[in-house]
Amino acid sequence: MDRGPTPSRRTVLAGAGAILAAGCLDVQATPTPRDSDWRMYGRGAGRTRHVPDARLPRDGVEVAWDRQVSASNWLPPIVANGVAYCQNANGLFVIDPVTGDGPHVGTYGGFGRGGPMAFGSTKAYDDGVLVVPYGDTVGGYAVAPARWPDEVSGLGERRARWWTDGTETGARPVGGGSGEVAWGAAPVVSGDNVIGVNAFSNTAWAVDANDGSVRWQFDLRNAVENVSEPLGLVVDESTETVVVAVRDVADLLHVGIDVREGISKWTHEYDGDDPRPAERNALAASDGSVYAVARTDDGKAAQLLEFDAETGDTGWTCSFERHLHNGVAVDGETVYHLGTVDDSSSTDAFAAAAIGRDDGEVRWEERLDDAPGFDFGMTVQPPTIAGDCLLIPGGGGLHALDRTNGEHLWTFTELVDTAGGSETERVASTPAVVTDDQIVLGMTVGLYGLE
Template identity: 25%
Template sequence: MVDLHRRAYLRAVTAAVGGATAATGIQSGALERVAAQTDADGQSGSDGFSQAAPWSQGGAGAANTGAAPTSGPRTDLQVEWSYTDVDAWGLASSPALVDGVLYFASLDSDIGDSGRVHAVDASDGSARWQFETDMRHETTPAVHEGRVFVGDGELLALDTEDGTELWRSEAVVRGSVRAANGTVYAATDDNVITAFDAADGTEQWRFDPATDSVDWSAYTAPAVAGGTVYASARVNPGDGDLRSVGFALDAETGDRQWATEFPAARSGGAPAPAVSDGSVYVDVGDLFALDAATGDVQWSASDVDSPVVQDGAVYALRDGGAFVALDAATGEQQWQTVWETERDPGGRTELVATEDTLYVGTFIGGVFAFDAESGEQLGQAPDGGFSDGRCPPTVAGGTAFLGVWNADSGLYAITEGDGSSGSTEPPAPEVELRTGPDQSYCVGSQITFIREASGPGSTNDFGQDDYTWKMDFDTGDGESGASEPMTETAGELVRHTYDEPGTYEVAVVGEGPDGRTARDTVTVDIAECAGPTARIATDPADAERRDFALMDEVTFSAEPSEADAGVERYEWDLDGDGEFEKRGDAETVVLGEECREETLTVSLRVVDTQGATDTASVSVSTMADDA
């Protein structure tokens, strides 16, 4: 078993902290809070950000239908607010939404095992709390009974109110989890389905799908509905055996109720089964519809995946940018559509659905909305796309919440405009200008300025808006002064040297082809700086006044210099030949080791960051051994 037990700690933040850009006038109707009746699977029967959440976990609820009876934006899609106080690689999964709060995880890097779990207000993107962890969480949390359950590693339980860690499992969880009726269900890394008590994390039961003849391995999250757990397993794909099995378990005991084998298997990860109206839909490379009570195959369809089930229809993706609507009872195709976009979206996420709209995210094209009855494309946001959208949105109360990773890292709230804007342009990027570490603000010194931009339009990758960045080093107004262009990649460096002392406001200004701009400033004070002063200390002290025996040791140390510009390096001439061949804060010499001269002169040269120097010397004497 991989040991993923790492220390994690809570970092509470105030609502004003974080990279969230507060909403500027979300209509009250878009944030309606209507009381709702929630069933045991965590689904909500209401619209809006109700106290009974319509999107409590992956797949919209424990049954994993991917659909919720709520409303979302359909046309004139616009980014309402963004929350960008996330780690460098952003979100690889959708948020969960409970009681008006969004819960999600962000990644610190593309391969590392670290990141944060966030709680964010759904109305304006303000931060509630953050929890830092040394695990790599790439799936949607499950929120159940006042706890946030995070998979992808040890199962982590956090308090929804303040993010306090309540417990963590010893077992390592594969992917996401499902929670219902006081229990959390997951596939664990020993290839079994495990049920955990939601209150304290104790294991209630474990089910191993392997039989005497087939070594089945549970590898994806289960679904839970009607007191039954539905899951799938496969043979190790490295063995070349493309078979899989779906099975049903008693939710309280883990006893198997039925198992159905399929002549197909996914080579990679697979979604959890979807359960609706007495049927189970299992995606194992081909899509199978099973009777939920018996496991009998009702119908199957090839070349479709990631099913979403709602109101007698199964919506599924098809290769080539298409998706289809199938009759849930018979599997007959009702319609097929291909979304329209000016460029290749670069890949797509799973589908999700509300009461009348389908949504799919794309890797570089943003999120698309389609009419659930006809398949007609309704809208796209943002029009320029995001650099990396790897998860479908979470939708409730007229808003779609989309997680993005990599260059545009953050969580974006997408709402429906009034049609007056005529545009779904992404917002201008956020930009920060700062100076590099250990800078010397002296006349003649080279100062490094760092520009970091984030958010849509900040990079030129994947057809993003092309922003031109310029620096104004003198006046800070971005129009006059010694401006010079910068390249169009985030995190760019530019260096500048001032010839006169004074206070300078430095500005970076980015302008897009549509006229949108982003700007930030930093102030630097430039002074005439004194050069360095070289001084040598010896050990033993007062070495110049002593006579040493051959092979005695003397240590020469550079005393701290008072250089205004800061010391760049210390250089040493240890044999009096005028060549400074050593560098460092101190050097030790063995007298007579290299030569038997009666007097040895050691010199120190101090070089500051502007290139100014100063030199000091110390001479020590030896009692020559003439024997």
């Protein structure tokens, strides 16, 4: 049987709500973030995908553990408080990222299949909250790693502490949203806020991680008249700004919202030809700057755009030939762009570029002898910066480049049997999540810990 949290959800929420409303709870949120955490898609609220203190080998990695499954369709892993959560088509792994030990919880129905999860600290619960999107509806679940049942059915309602669509909050699913979420638009956690977007109402919103109560809701149509849909969001925590990418009919615009008050700061439009939205993973924020990727009208080039997170003022623009955009990652000095170029054959080839944050100039460009893989619809993952390495998931495995010059360091792959009796490389199907100098990676029909 699927066990719920103890004491009862209604009792805890009522008590926590009363304490929080009275302003009498001064304890530190628990569990507090660790340097080894990777709490949401993109690692942090700015989705920089940067692990500065990681120490990875330059001559290759070995398998520390692996968990094989009968079907892939991975969602990105998250790591919090020494526990990794990784969803695949058959269930949810709740495991130690160092040893790989822990249950593979069977999931039947829609639980966890809407998009990347996130993890938030709470004051009301000592285990935090697991944030799971379902289209325009988001669920906040009891984490309690040691108390996961063997199976979770339906939407896992008995583990849910709250549900919200950014307009209302309830103990049962609210709103009409269902289905998958664009990964770049998955909720982020910043402080004790869970922040997301609602594509049906074209709003951005923030709720309390403790009980899901709505703190603010912002109608994106107040900033952009012809919003077609929100495409993604990040939070620049240094300026306390939520940045939402929106499609204005066919054009790309960005909206800045105060993370505490939910009021408009700016709307960023582009001079000259209006750029087209990039396909995915096209937004990051760090230290007061926002980096967005757009496409030219002819679809042959990518544009990396910098602007100020506090004011929306335009900085530099860097353009380079790319057939497709795949993702960005940001460290203290450099923005790394991953895309594909047409190599005049039947497939595209990966191309990585390093662009200086101070001037928008290309520091280096390298092509890889690989292309994005196709793994049950999950294609094209963004890069990860880990110490001195730039990690690139591809169709032929996981590649590591020297982030200072683009030199190829190593490739990890394993072979899997095909239906025709031959073998092929396993696809790296998730971003490379780095925690405690170890990599957690979903590949074709297997979850791996690499060291």
